[in-house]
Amino acid sequence: MDEKTTHFNGWMNRPCYGIIKIMTKQILKKTYKYRLYPSKAQQEVLEDYLSICWWLYNHFLEEKRTLYKKNKTNISCFDQIKEIPELKKKKPELRKVYSQTLQDVVRRLDKAFQNFFRRVKENKNGGKKQKPGFPRFKGYWRYDSFVYPQSGFELKDDKLNLSKIGSLKIKLHRPIEGNIKTLTIRRTRTNKWFTCFSMEVKKELPEKKEIKKAIGIDVGLDSFLTTNQGKKVDNPRYLAKSEEKLVKIQRWHSRKKLKSKNREKSRLKVARIHEKVFNQRQDFLHKLSNELVSIFQFIAFEKLNIKGMLKNKYLARSISDASWNKFLHLLSYKAVEAGSWTVEVNSKNTTQVCSGCGNITPKTLATRKHKCSQCGLEIDRDINAARNILQLALATVGTTGINPVKSARGGAAKPPFNRVNACEVGRMLPTMKQEAIGFNRW
């Protein structure tokens, strides 16, 4: 989108606003999540509904597994859907579930298989060396949602009417906009029920704001993020904080008899702690991304290689606790809606290059200080990285013609190129000056 508008920059002044207007109107996909408050009886209906879908999933998975093991063939999604009416005769409970919901179960399974076949193919071509991983049977708590794909639901005031289930109380804590595409009902492990509406919102995106403040951020384990101005936001480590409590309860839980009431009680306790940690983390991520988007019109960060990082088993736990992926996603979509820029840069060498002179200063993970032998710059390793990230991002955008960078470079923009790799940093550094843009609080 951004690219297209910049391409049109050249003839912005000509009377072709119509086209540009079409270009700036985007269909945004959004998900709205609301809590449901089913009665006791309704809760049982929902449980029942979910377990029928769960059964169907595993049943068709069994069928696919057998076929694949026997002669490496696959039965199509379409053919399995055609089997449903016959299956209903054998298992009348299936009639309790809305037929499109049943079909969606088959599609969900099909997706799992398509991913499996894709991984097999990638392996054959010698690309990624990950094990293909045959789709697995789902446990009771793992199968936690069902879908109304197109119809069978209606939202009226504070009631959600679902075909074959009835009228459920819903708390619409924020207004909903757009057309509902699909509706998902989800059960949490603490036995709460939620609904997610996937919406398509046709929205005119705001014009990109003038860039008054720009920021480069580096995410890491020591601090959740470090900015180019040296501000650090601590990593909250919510999971680590609840760890002690969790270990205690889990020990208690494992001593309980299977399927006993006490075991269910301890299961709930564990689930509640995980839920609390999840909520705390979400809250933190939302607040931080809101704050950044409200202050900065230009935010630069580096492309994360989480998969690679997760391979390090010592770091894995703290990395998934840090949830940068989610954070950067929130940051990006909030920025789009606010008319701000986010630029993701290639992470290669951002820690090694000196942000003062562009000289490459190799360091290991353990080296916390950046010391440049060429220009003598001595700063924190993460601050150095954050500065590089901002400079790289400004350079990328600068060459596609955005005002502040043009003035910072003091000349006309060069022809556009999308990716700047780190070896070009050195060449750009002497002319790029951050001081061209004002920084205050952050």
Ligand SMILES: [Zn+2]
């Ligand atoms: Zn240097």
